[in-house]
Amino acid sequence: MEANFADLTRREIDLGLAGPYRFHSLPVLASQGFPAVGRLPRSLRVILESLLRNCDGQRVTDDHVAALAGWQPNGDRDSEIPFTVGRVVLNCAAGIPLLGDLTAIRGAVRDLGYSAAAVKPKVPVDMVLDHTLTVDYHASPDALSRNMALDIQRNEERYRFVKWAMQAYDGIRLFPPGSGILHQLNLEFLAPGLLFKDGMCFPDTLVGTDSHTCMIAGLGVVGWGVGGIEAESAVMGQPVFLQMPDVTGVHVTGRLAEGVTATDLVLHVTEMLRQAKVVGSFVEFFGEAVARLTVPDRATLSNMAVEYGATIGYFPIDEQTCRYLRQTGRPEADVAAYETYFCTQGCFGAPRLGEIDYTRVLTLDLDSVVPNLAGPKRPQDRVPLREMKDRFQTALREPVAQGGYGKATGAGPHDGEVVIAAITSCTNTSNPGVMLAAGLVARKAVARGLAPKPWVKTSLTPGSQVVGKYLRESGLQDDLDRLGFNVVGYSCATCVGASGPIDSALEASIAENDVVACAVLSGNRNFEARIHPAVRASFLASPPLVVAFALAGRADIDMATEPVGFDQSGNPVFLRDLWPSSAEIEQAFAAALNPELYRDVYAGDPGSDNPAWTAIAYPDGEVYPWDDTSTYIKEPPFLASELRRSVLHDITGARLLLLLGDSVTTDHISPISTIRASSSAGRYLSGFGVAPADFNNYGARRMNHDVMVRGAFSNARLKNRLVPGVEGGVTMRKPSGEQMSVFDAAMRYRNEDVPLIIMAGEEYGTGSARDWAAKATRLLGVRVVIAGSFERIHRSNLVGMGVLPLQLPAGTTAATLGLDGSETFDIIGLSDEIAPGQTVTLMIQRTDDVIESIPLKLRIDTLAELQYVRHGGIMPFVFAELVRNAEAAA
Numbered sequence: 001m002e003a004n005f006a007d008l009t010r011r012e013i014d015l016g017l018a019g020p021y022r023f024h025s026l027p028v029l030a031s032q033g034f035p036a037v038g039r040l041p042r043s044l045r046v047i048l049e050s051l052l053r054n055c056d057g058q059r060v061t062d063d064h065v066a067a068l069a070g071w072q073p074n075g076d077r078d079s080e081i082p083f084t085v086g087r088v089v090l091n092c093a094a095g096i097p098l099l100g101d102l103t104a105i106r107g108a109v110r111d112l113g114y115s116a117a118a119v120k121p122k123v124p125v126d127m128v129l130d131h132t133l134t135v136d137y138h139a140s141p142d143a144l145s146r147n148m149a150l151d152i153q154r155n156e157e158r159y160r161f162v163k164w165a166m167q168a169y170d171g172i173r174l175f176p177p178g179s180g181i182l183h184q185l186n187l188e189f190l191a192p193g194l195l196f197k198d199g200m201c202f203p204d205t206l207v208g209t210d211s212h213t214c215m216i217a218g219l220g221v222v223g224w225g226v227g228g229i230e231a232e233s234a235v236m237g238q239p240v241f242l243q244m245p246d247v248t249g250v251h252v253t254g255r256l257a258e259g260v261t262a263t264d265l266v267l268h269v270t271e272m273l274r275q276a277k278v279v280g281s282f283v284e285f286f287g288e289a290v291a292r293l294t295v296p297d298r299a300t301l302s303n304m305a306v307e308y309g310a311t312i313g314y315f316p317i318d319e320q321t322c323r324y325l326r327q328t329g330r331p332e333a334d335v336a337a338y339e340t341y342f343c344t345q346g347c348f349g350a351p352r353l354g355e356i357d358y359t360r361v362l363t364l365d366l367d368s369v370v371p372n373l374a375g376p377k378r379p380q381d382r383v384p385l386r387e388m389k390d391r392f393q394t395a396l397r398e399p400v401a402q403g404g405y406g407k408a409t410g411a412g413p414h415d416g417e418v419v420i421a422a423i424t425s426c427t428n429t430s431n432p433g434v435m436l437a438a439g440l441v442a443r444k445a446v447a448r449g450l451a452p453k454p455w456v457k458t459s460l461t462p463g464s465q466v467v468g469k470y471l472r473e474s475g476l477q478d479d480l481d482r483l484g485f486n487v488v489g490y491s492c493a494t495c496v497g498a499s500g501p502i503d504s505a506l507e508a509s510i511a512e513n514d515v516v517a518c519a520v521l522s523g524n525r526n527f528e529a530r531i532h533p534a535v536r537a538s539f540l541a542s543p544p545l546v547v548a549f550a551l552a553g554r555a556d557i558d559m560a561t562e563p564v565g566f567d568q569s570g571n572p573v574f575l576r577d578l579w580p581s582s583a584e585i586e587q588a589f590a591a592a593l594n595p596e597l598y599r600d601v602y603a604g605d606p607g608s609d610n611p612a613w614t615a616i617a618y619p620d621g622e623v624y625p626w627d628d629t630s631t632y633i634k635e636p637p638f639l640a641s642e643l644r645r646s647v648l649h650d651i652t653g654a655r656l657l658l659l660l661g662d663s664v665t666t667d668h669i670s671p672i673s674t675i676r677a678s679s680s681a682g683r684y685l686s687g688f689g690v691a692p693a694d695f696n697n698y699g700a701r702r703m704n705h706d707v708m709v710r711g712a713f714s715n716a717r718l719k720n721r722l723v724p725g726v727e728g729g730v731t732m733r734k735p736s737g738e739q740m741s742v743f744d745a746a747m748r749y750r751n752e753d754v755p756l757i758i759m760a761g762e763e764y765g766t767g768s769a770r771d772w773a774a775k776a777t778r779l780l781g782v783r784v785v786i787a788g789s790f791e792r793i794h795r796s797n798l799v800g801m802g803v804l805p806l807q808l809p810a811g812t813t814a815a816t817l818g819l820d821g822s823e824t825f826d827i828i829g830l831s832d833e834i835a836p837g838q839t840v841t842l843m844i845q846r847t848d849d850v851i852e853s854i855p856l857k858l859r860i861d862t863l864a865e866l867q868y869v870r871h872g873g874i875m876p877f878v879f880a881e882l883v884r885n886a887e888a889a890a
Contacts, residue, residue, distance in 0.1 A: 050084055279309035656757055681695075764790050827842055
């Protein structure tokens with residue numbers, strides 16, 4: 001008889017809690033003919049437990065269990081894993097549209113005569129409203145209250161919808177604006193260690209709608225970011241399907257030198273792992289030196305897995321993990337149960353070299369890490385602090401085609417001036433070490449009479465209220481305030497581009513004089529035009545370095561030999577005079593390690609102390625009353641009949657909508673910036689009587705598809721090779737040769753029934769997990785995206801929207817093909833019977849009637865993804881399954 005691994009491995013476990021509890025034993029599975037389970041990477045063992053627990057013979061089968069239990073370090077990667085997560089976390093940027101899509105499905109189910117209440121989350125969901133605040137006010141004691149008031153004012157309609165959703169859907173816990181950011185709340189409070197359901201205990205696992213959800217892997221939790229499109233299926237209890245992964249082991253040795261921060265370490269690792277090409281793989285850190293890294297240090301490294309391209313940067317569960325859980329106020333009985341569980345599973349403690357089978361092993365020598373920044377345009381471009389001045393001046397002179405600024409004569413009088421210095425959330429504010437270091441640098445600077453240069457906009461956006469409390473209790477916030485680093489919000493802000501305005505005269509001068517102005521921020525993203533439209537060079541740095549560069553006021557400085565300022569007596573003050581020692585930071589740690597601080601912050605009803613939030617009225621009922629006149633909230637269109645069709649059929653007579661180069665990010669594709677009056681979206685809003693002052697930004701209007709599709713590919717720095725020498729959301733419509741906006745061209749092609757293609761280079765879709773990068777692509781009428789390679793989440797999102805990602809052969813690019821937009825294209829070999837990864841043929845017909853054929857790899861990677869595109873995308877697939885279930889139950 002065929003083995004039933006779920007039954008074979010089910011055992012009881014004494015956790016010291018009210019029980020009894022059952023679990024699925026990995027050591028027992030190892031004894032059933034899978035001895036290599038004990039050498040599996042730890043992250044894969046957590047996923048293996050999920051397979052055992054959810055093995056129902058349908059979605060998850062014994063074959064899936066056997067395939068993962070028999071994982072080989074360099075084996076076949078064609079099989080897929082149906083990973084059923086224990087919970088889902090949502091930020092507001094993708095979470096509110098996700099709720100909108102869910103609500104659209106609920107309405108469609110009701111319209112067919114079935115119960116709307118059947119459409120609801122099937123797993124626990126936490127949602128944090130953390131991507132709405134903009135830094136309009138700064139460097140003042142009332143900056144926080146004024147920014148929060150503006151946040152409510154601008155987003156009241158969106159928040160009304162969210163409050164409706166909270167009463168309509170069971171199983172969603174909401175954290176209102178001002179609570180902090182999703183990743184830090186997840187680390188400090190949301191992550192329970194173990195999950196319990198129906199008498200079963202199992203490891204915490206999750207996916208989230210922010211790409212930096214992977215930060216939780218620093219706590220030993222298997223979780224990563226997915227697009228809002230894929231998260232919808234996880235919320236509905238669907239497995240997250242992934243290909244059998246490679247797992248790169250990173251052997252950690254040595255120890256960090258005095259004065260080197262966790263931020264320096266993560267920028268070092270980001271460069272190292274990007275060069276090692278870990279894109280799409282799992283990464284696990286191991287070795288005895290891992291024990292020297294605290295959980296906040298580990299979380300800093302895990303947070304930027306997206307930047308080094310991995311799905312996850314996983315750390316083992318060990319004494320440091322338990323220590324952090326205690327320090328952040330988790331109950332002692334829960335921590336003891338957590339340790340018991342993972343010891344029982346043989347998964348406690350950092351593996352040593354040779355104990356785990358990895359696809360390959362890299363070495364991370366902590367001794368080799370030096371103070372770093374990264375920039376000016378990508379997080380993987382590390383700049384040692386000692387080389388900052390020379391590297392910036394080189395970038396100024398380098399040609400634009402090589403990533404420079406094309407200033408052959410060198411720097412102008414204001415090139416390199418820092419106009420934004422932001423200690424911003426996400427990567428660093430969950431790490432008390434670097435936050436306390438920033439406060440100590442500020443204290444020493446204040447004592448010497450230093451101040452930021454007057455042209456620098458300073459701000460501090462902690463990722464949780466815990467940070468605000470320990471900075472105040474230690475007295476360090478007073479020093480930060482004196483330098484203008486007042487708390488402006490407990491939110492994601494500058495890192496996501498919500499840096500707010502800089503001085504208007506300064507911005508005009510930057511534009512008139514072609515100045516390469518700079519930002520220095522403690523975030524994780526610094527792509528072109530992301531931080532502020534007037535800022536062309538952005539550098540990622542540790543919080544204490546952000547303070548130092550605010551004092552210096554310029555990026556082209558050698559901090560080793562040049563002073564950051566002068567004291568009251570005119571004496572030079574160098575960075576080394578301000579930098580705190582490890583002993584000084586350790587002494588300041590007492591407040592940050594107080595469990596009562598965390599319990600106090602996370603007790604009670606979130607948002608109850610914000611009268612503006614509690615005053616927002618909202619409707620009730622199971623189905624949302626959509627308002628056709630709203631310019632913020634519109635019913636999503638993704639269940640329209642024309643979007644619920646298979647896209648797996650041959651395409652003929654297609655045209656290029658865009659011809660793009662390498663490293664096109666979701667910032668280029670999906671709009672986040674302020675809506676300009678002259679843009680297609682601006683004209684649309686003006687037609688509804690909205691004044692330009694009330695346009696807000698694209699992020700705030702993500703539940704209005706008519707705004708979002710008009711903003712797609714409108715980034716000011718987008719370079720479309722169909723219109724050489726022109727930047728922005730412009731293309732060339734063929735065959736007429738008219739230059740027009742991307743949206744207008746797409747609509748003209750649609751009216752003429754012309755299929756559309758986008759072609760791009762390597763790493764297409766890097767950056768945030770922005771679902772509108774895929775949604776807008778679909779609504780523009782694009783059927784296919786052809787690229788040299790795809791970033792993981794964006795590729796998945798394209799599939800989830802029914803857009804086919806096709807990969808060019810190695811060595812073949814738009815340049816080698818000599819494309820100019822005059823061509824028409826056929827794609828042959830698509831059908832509902834196609835297999836994942838199959839080859840199809842691109843036929844290029846040129847104006848001289850020459851036809852060229854190119855093989856393309858279909859980047860549909862799993863059978864589940866084939867199901868999605870057969871239905872037109874994930875949302876139609878989920879809808880169809882709900883209807884089938886309702887019909888079966890009727």
